[in-house]
Amino acid sequence: MVLGHFCTGVAVVTGHDGKAPVGFACQSFAALSLDPPLVLFCPAKTSRTWAVLAESGRFAVNVLSEDQQDVSAVFGARGADKFASIDWTPAPSGSPLLTGALTWIDCALEAVHEAGDHYVVVGRVTALGEPSDARPLLFHRGRYTVTEPVTDDLAALMPWPRPDDWL
Numbered sequence: 001m002v003l004g005h006f007c008t009g010v011a012v013v014t015g016h017d018g019k020a021p022v023g024f025a026c027q028s029f030a031a032l033s034l035d036p037p038l039v040l041f042c043p044a045k046t047s048r049t050w051a052v053l054a055e056s057g058r059f060a061v062n063v064l065s066e067d068q069q070d071v072s073a074v075f076g077a078r079g080a081d082k083f084a085s086i087d088w089t090p091a092p093s094g095s096p097l098l099t100g101a102l103t104w105i106d107c108a109l110e111a112v113h114e115a116g117d118h119y120v121v122v123g124r125v126t127a128l129g130e131p132s133d134a135r136p137l138l139f140h141r142g143r144y145t146v147t148e149p150v151t152d153d154l155a156a157l158m159p160w161p162r163p164d165d166w167l
């Protein structure tokens, strides 16, 4: 209840075991390090998707756009074939890139840390998608939400990203 007040974006973390694609909805994604370029996410230890990613050593992070609530719902619930109604193409790693996502981050597994009933998974960025002007899907207090930017000129107020930043 309390932790739900922390608003996040929604990602779908995907992978492929050579036979079938896998993926799950994830709000515990974050940028971690610039040098080297690292990201993190936290899967439940019971996650069946995580079992596949751990074995393959590769995964992709799909950042969802505001019109992908249905995609989040599919990947946020247990399902026989989450990809049945989803269009995707392979990332350089072979992990699925979901059509309509804002952008993507392709990764190699770097480290896995124990953390209660979840793991903290660190990935090394191996390829990046193109930036997008579309709006992100947000998750707040157990519901999807959309907000407007406070100013169209927000970039002018930010000291980052710098032109040579990977993110």
Ligand SMILES: Cc1cc2nc3c(=O)[nH]c(=O)nc-3n(C[C@H](O)[C@H](O)[C@H](O)COP(=O)(O)OP(=O)(O)OC[C@H]3O[C@@H](n4cnc5c(N)ncnc54)[C@H](O)[C@@H]3O)c2cc1C
Pocket (backbone or CB within 6 Å): 010, 023, 024, 025, 026, 027, 028, 029, 042, 043, 044, 046, 047, 048, 049, 050, 072, 073, 075, 076, 077, 078, 079, 139
């Ligand atoms: C917005 C949002 C954000 C989320 N963020 C996170 C996050 O950061 N981290 C996270 O871990 N989860 C997160 N979830 C939850 C996660 O997306 C779902 O639990 C998802 O279904 C997990 O997918 P999976 O492929 O790992 O497991 P699934 O195969 O979908 O199974 C889900 C759970 O059911 C169990 N299970 C599956 N099949 C059976 C069976 N036949 N019998 C008994 N048990 C079974 C699995 O062990 C697993 O624990 C989020 C969900 C939403 C909607």
Ligand SMILES: NC(=O)c1ccc[n+]([C@@H]2O[C@H](COP(=O)([O-])OP(=O)(O)OC[C@H]3O[C@@H](n4cnc5c(N)ncnc54)[C@H](O)[C@@H]3O)[C@@H](O)[C@H]2O)c1
Pocket (backbone or CB within 6 Å): 001, 002, 003, 004, 027, 028, 042, 043, 044, 076, 141, 142, 143
């Ligand atoms: N990190 C996660 O594993 C995680 C995160 C968000 C949602 N979910 C799952 O998605 C569904 C809907 O979530 P909700 O936000 O309506 O539920 P909620 O209102 O019970 O959760 C509020 C917040 O608590 C955290 N949380 C919820 N379940 C968690 C879990 N199993 N492990 C770690 N943190 C968790 C998240 O930050 C979430 O936004 C639930 O089944 C929930 O378990 C899991």
